[in-house]
Amino acid sequence: MVGPLRPQIVLFGSSIVQFSFDNGGWGGILAGLYARKADIILRGYSGWNSRQALDVLDEVFPKDAPVQPSLVIVYFGGNDSIHPHSSGLGPHVPLGEYLENMRKIANHLKSLSDHIRIIFLTSPPINEELIRKKLSATQSGRTNESCGEYADALMELSEELNIKAINLWSAIQTRDDWLDVSFTDGVHLSAEGSKVVVKEILRVLREADWKTSLHWMSMPTEYAEDSPYYPPSADGTSTINVSYCISRRSLQWDL
16 A cells, blocks of 8 residues: 555446546546545446446455545446347346445445445436447447436435435536537547536535535645745745645636
């Protein structure tokens, strides 16, 4: 393990998570915002559904780990919601089973620590026309309507379990041009789509009544002490503590 020990924020899910550091993705944005504050840990598995997540749950989140995450952001559902294939193969998981799987994931995470926090992300919407152009061979049976059904059901489950949740299916579609700007291939998120994910995550973290805030601007900066090695101020009587310097790009997320 590399020190000093920081809070851990784990991103756990399928390709929406695995690719979240690509194309100006939301995982990469979070990693930048939380630099010197928390470690963003990626556990994304492209193509996976909630059944596969359960198979590795004890390995990804062992109960005997010396350090448990402060926050786990979980995304499964887009692949589960794909319509069943006549062969019986494929990622489809019936809605009822999907919800039970997500319940099991939540209960396992809650059992790790009294201090762990969880945010569920629902299925985002999709651009069916763009999928037909770019991913038709691998994404047949995926519809925006089905994504919405699974998203609504997960929001209801999250309320029942008292877990924070973000309805990405609804949030991304609030933009008039969402079909044109939100995706790289009809399924996976572009930089514009990822901006919505980041804003929604930060909104939840800012509004949460958790004893210890996990919003990036509320967390201490590692090694934030003044140093004579920092750049001198204009009058040469002190130095500029660059550990506190926040870029203009970062300030856009202080919503």
